[in-house]
Amino acid sequence: MLRRFAVLAFLMAVLLGAPAAHAQSAEASGTWLTQAGDARVKISKCGGGICGVIVWLREPMDTATGQPATDSKNPNPALARRPMIGLPLFSGMQPAGPNKWSGQIYNADDGSMYASSITVTGADSLRIEGCVGALCGGESWTRAGR
Template sequence: MNAHRLVALLLLLTVTLSAFSSQPGNPDAVLGKWLSARKKNQVQIYKQGNKYYGKLVWMAEPNDPLTNKPKVDSQNPDEKLRNRPLMNLPILSNLVYKGGNVWAEGQIYNPEDGKTYNCDVTLKDENSMDFHGYILGMPFLGKTKTWTRVK
């Protein structure tokens, strides 16, 4: 995976995450809408059971510039999924709260390259988080971007 694609993935993730509770040590503090580092996407983080997930809920450019139709998951490796809309697409999955404002063991799907990456999140304060995406299960093979809460 080249650096450009990883950066694109992290940007998409940054947009995907938003509002959360401000209490330190609160497992649900990541809940809400988050704006990606490049400010091109927002992700709504929600909880199912004891895990956290996120879906794409806003894009600066929601339509394909050539067709002016809503963007679809055209890079998905599964051809059957390539026509599904990007808006409301689940892209973040299986984050587990580890304590100390850290959520780990998650995966993020990047519709720009059709690949899924490992990820973890560290809440810096109630309105910002560090989102770390990486490959091959090796955190040192990745990048960290700061996402901000959407109020």
């Protein structure tokens, strides 16, 4: 009888744990407005983690050229010509705890990748943090158009 209870308890733990892991990705999925309100990023499940791409910019055109904004700060000349809309921001964002992912984030302002974490802090809020060595900073994003 005790063995049957242990097997049942194990099965219940597995079945109850599976939706929690799925819910973690579902909470971050959606379109998010950056803290400055100058971009919207669509986050979706990607492999075992999450991916994020720019889907909207307040200023989508390069004022100097009159053409769509590009990743002009990227040190790689081939990448510097890619459009900002559709630009992937996250690399290797994998689960790092409840409602948290860790990996790297791309900063189009300087063309560099940084160690980063993303944490769901509420139904409509995310905390994005990035670090260069011991120097860390972050911002809060809000869900767009719920």
